[in-house]
Amino acid sequence: MTTDHDAVARNLEAFRLAQIAADPKVLGALCADDLSYSHSSGFLEDKAAFIANATDGKTEFQSITYKDPTIKIVGPAAIVRFHWLAEMTTGGQKVTNSLHILMNWLKQGDDWKLLSRSATKL
C-alpha cells in the first residue's frame, strides 16, 4: 500500500522531471485546475500560463535539484518545501539560481495535485 507521503514524493519527483523535460502533458496532469504558481520575482501564473511559459522553449534547464525536501501530510493537504538549485540556458546565457520553494499539494479523489507554489530568492 502506498502511503500519502510516498504518493506525494513520487509526484514531486515526476514534477521535477517534467520541468526539466518541459513536458506540458505531464505538468498538466500533476497540477490542479486551480493551480496558482508564483516565481521568485513574485510573477504569478494560473495553470494555463504556467504550462505555456514552462514549455515555450525560451529557457532550457540543464539541471534542477530539489535539495533537502520535506513533506508534511495534513489531512488532504501536503506542505512541501525544498531548496531549488538549477542551471539553465536562457537567451543564450547560462544562468544558475538558488531558491527556497513552498508547494502545497491537495488530494483530489485518489490523486495528489499541485495547488499552489511560491519561490523565494536565497
Place this chain on the structure above:
Amino acid sequence: MTINRRDLALSTLAISSLAVSALALTTPALAASADEEAVAKKVEAFRLAQIAADPKALGALCWDDLSYSHSSGKVEDKATFIANATDGKSKFLSIAYQDPTIKVVGPAAIVRFHWVAEQEMAADGKKVPTNLHILMNWQKQGDEWKLLSRAATKL
C-alpha cells in the same frame, strides 16, 4: 434642456455600473462564497494579530502543523513563529495586505496579497519598510479555517 456629451457619458456610466451591481447581486458565480468570506475575515484577523503581536490570537488562527517562511527563506513551525512574532524585538507600525485574492478549492484556500509594512526595531529604533509578495494556504478542518502554510517573496 440641452444634454451635452459629458452628461450623456456620465448617465451611460451610471446605467452600466447599476447593471453591473445588479448582476453581482443576482449571479451566484460573482458573489463571494461563504467560505471565501470566512477566509477573508480570518486573513484580516491575522493581519491585526500580527500588528498587535498577540500570541493568543495568532495561535487560534494557525493549525498546529503550521509551516511559516519569511522572505529570507527562514522556516518556522507554529511555536517558533508565534515566539518570534511576539518577542518585542521589533514592532509593526503598519501592515497592509494590498490587493488580496482568495480562491477556495475544496478544503483549501489559496490566498495571495502584496505585503507593505513598516516595523521599528526595539534595539535602535530604526524603521524598516518591507515590500513582499505573500502566498498563504488556509485549510478547513471541521467548520474552521486556519493558516497551514505561508511563504514570502521580496519584491
